[in-house]
Amino acid sequence: MVRIDIEIVSRENIKPSSPIVQHKKPYKLSLLDQLTPTTYSSIIFFYPNTNGVNSNSITKTRTDHLKKSLSETLDIYYPLSGRVKDNLFIDSFNEGVPSIEARVNCSLFDFLKHFEIESLNHFLPFQPYSKEDMNAPLMSIPVSRFTCGGMAVGFAASHKLVDGATFKAFLTALTFISRGNYITRRFVFDPKAIAMLRAKAKAGRPDAKPTRIQTLTCFVWKCCMAASKVISGSPKPSILVEAVDLRSRTKPPISDTSTGNVFWWATALVNPMGTKTELPELVNILNEATALFDSDNYTQTLQGEEGFKTMSEYCNQLEELFSLEKPDIFAVTSWCNSGFTRTNFGWGEPIWAGHMGKAGSAFKNLTMFIETKHGKGIEAWVTLDEERMTILERDPEFLAFASPNPKISPLNIISVL
Numbered sequence: 001m002v003r004i005d006i007e008i009v010s011r012e013n014i015k016p017s018s019p020i021v022q023h024k025k026p027y028k029l030s031l032l033d034q035l036t037p038t039t040y041s042s043i044i045f046f047y048p049n050t051n052g053v054n055s056n057s058i059t060k061t062r063t064d065h066l067k068k069s070l071s072e073t074l075d076i077y078y079p080l081s082g083r084v085k086d087n088l089f090i091d092s093f094n095e096g097v098p099s100i101e102a103r104v105n106c107s108l109f110d111f112l113k114h115f116e117i118e119s120l121n122h123f124l125p126f127q128p129y130s131k132e133d134m135n136a137p138l139m140s141i142p143v144s145r146f147t148c149g150g151m152a153v154g155f156a157a158s159h160k161l162v163d164g165a166t167f168k169a170f171l172t173a174l175t176f177i178s179r180g181n182y183i184t185r186r187f188v189f190d191p192k193a194i195a196m197l198r199a200k201a202k203a204g205r206p207d208a209k210p211t212r213i214q215t216l217t218c219f220v221w222k223c224c225m226a227a228s229k230v231i232s233g234s235p236k237p238s239i240l241v242e243a244v245d246l247r248s249r250t251k252p253p254i255s256d257t258s259t260g261n262v263f264w265w266a267t268a269l270v271n272p273m274g275t276k277t278e279l280p281e282l283v284n285i286l287n288e289a290t291a292l293f294d295s296d297n298y299t300q301t302l303q304g305e306e307g308f309k310t311m312s313e314y315c316n317q318l319e320e321l322f323s324l325e326k327p328d329i330f331a332v333t334s335w336c337n338s339g340f341t342r343t344n345f346g347w348g349e350p351i352w353a354g355h356m357g358k359a360g361s362a363f364k365n366l367t368m369f370i371e372t373k374h375g376k377g378i379e380a381w382v383t384l385d386e387e388r389m390t391i392l393e394r395d396p397e398f399l400a401f402a403s404p405n406p407k408i409s410p411l412n413i414i415s416v417l
Contacts, residue, residue, distance in 0.1 A: 013096030049149030069178035108150030187402040218282035235272030243333040
């Protein structure tokens, strides 16, 4: 038997993210709600530390992410954030859901190996199915961290409002929002940084001539793989897909003004168990993937009656690659040399061209390259899940070359006045 001691580190009430919620009308309780006593049903989820090291920063990142996701979920399930009044309605939606952070004095493995059923209540804020005060919170979520870095996430929900189906629906919404929280960040590589990276990409290959985009693509890929390793605790297969314009590669070439999707994805694979993931090796892997599209035979097989057969074979190959055990998939495309930064409708060129804000989850792990307005710098608009992005933004190797969202240069404004 393991003696369980839990030290509460912090308490915080998580409120709905939208200020509109606090102005909503009181939520009326049904007769069935009124007849149901104020007792709590609960469930506790135990998650191991998959990083291989005891990382307080990763635990904090995950806890903060859970709080943020909970805040957004409460915009939908706002009654859970309120308090019951006179057993008639729920009001005061700005009260929030208590979130409790605690430390446990043992490892998750030791606890699960020796625990007794009664000890589970250490991870809950209320004794299950005991009658509580009518004004008590309708939900509480304690997060407990074990010495090994593992976590216990508990949910206690008041039966005054939440039955089994409601509990399931709430958790489904919370997990959906938590998994789908992708964010976009802008990083700028100036000409000096690009030149230094290209020199690193040619190391040991004096005849190599990596382009700016090839170099930056592989550098971002390398740093994203490093972030994934921090999360998973070990290297994992990684797939990079890069958009390739086929217009100039067909015979005869297709006009640049042709309409429709005339591109396809070059696919590069890194198996960390047998492949080096340094910049020169990654550039070589990417070159081999894109070289396929430069061969006369390949582009011809995409045309005419053979096109369907070639595309089917390609899709089968992709399916085989994607069937690898939980591979990471990163996509890259470039708008450099597109002339977007010089778009002129008759009143001059733009002082700057931005890409987008927060992205949806339809295209995960996407990097878009756009040239800077002046000079030979390149902006990388990187979309990742919040956990990977947090690690990337703290990666000293990445930050040695990339500037996070620098201010738009005044030269851009002066040049168009």
